[in-house]
Amino acid sequence: MQEQTQIFGIRAIIEAINAGETIDKVFLQKGLKGDLFAELEFVLRQNAINSSYVPVEKLNRLTKGNHQGAVAQISPIAFHDLENLVMQVTESGKTPLFLLLDQLSDVRNFGAIIRTAECTGVDGIIIQKKGGAPVNGDTIKTSAGAVFKIPICKVDHIKDAVFYMQASGIKVVAATEKTNDTLYDVNFTEPCAIIMGSEDRGINPSTLKVVDAKAKLPLLGEIGSLNVSVACGAFLYEAVRQRLK
Structure with a gap:
């Protein structure tokens, strides 16, 4: 089983979803705009991935990296059909x-x-x-x-x-x-x-x-x-x- 971990950065999260990673939830920065952010929102909707909009302070607490307004939690388990x-x-x-x-x-x-x-x-x-x-x-x-x-x-x-x-x-x-x-x-x-x-x-x-x-x-x-x-x-x-x- 994989360790529970996080992915941060808009492009990195999009690529992880497209690669089939089991994403449990994505935290998005409130009020953020831009084409890449809109693409992430579309991919999340398309794949029915749980997401929520949070203040930037929460994202800063979740990761010390440059999150670009998005942090994803990878599930430690694979879900069954x-x-x-x-x-x-x-x-x-x-x-x-x-x-x-x-x-x-x-x-x-x-x-x-x-x-x-x-x-x-x-x-x-x-x-x-x-x-x-x-x-x-x-x-x-x-x-x-x-x-x-x-x-x-x-x-x-x-x-x-x-x-x-x-x-x-x-x-x-x-x-x-x-x-x-x-x-x-x-x-x-x-x-x-x-x-x-x-x-x-x-x-x-x-x-x-x-x-x-x-x-x-x-x-x-x-x-x-x-x-x-x-x-x-x-x-x-x-x-x-x-x-x-």
Whole structure:
């Protein structure tokens, strides 16, 4: 696996993208203009690469080199193709268990979830190309290296993955408080995929409309929610409990 690293400079980033490097995110300087910068913006859009516009001070903190208004983070892992992964798992004869993360933003939560997913035999994690936490050094550290042991796929929209799972005979279960059913009411012994929402917004309402089942954790205290990585662990271990019976 390649080390996590950065590329800086507009032309260097364009060449890296064209060469097929796995770019996780690109930071662009706010207000920058010019033909070469416009070309980079076009290449980013064309390849659906996650990018954000930031003050020059952030770019200066990211690298000591002459960044020219653009810094790219190279992913330390190669992402898997969703269709190929689902096909491999279903053809292997085992009962599929996938995890969909709807724009989780905290890299430590992301890393902790990857670690739990690896420990519970999850076949693959699906994330959205834009808006979610990157796979970076903090993710690797909090995952205890599990990020290198479990397939991770990127899709344009989580709903795309939901529809593909359903078309492949995999039940999609949303972890949400917007239901009367608890996770103990759900049959996880079937082929299934669990969706966890973002820390602040939960699962996108339009995605909730198309899932096969919704389930919540019973909360017996006064606090209204759990940390997303803890909640995810509870869901995954309920699936494990049912499948070990």
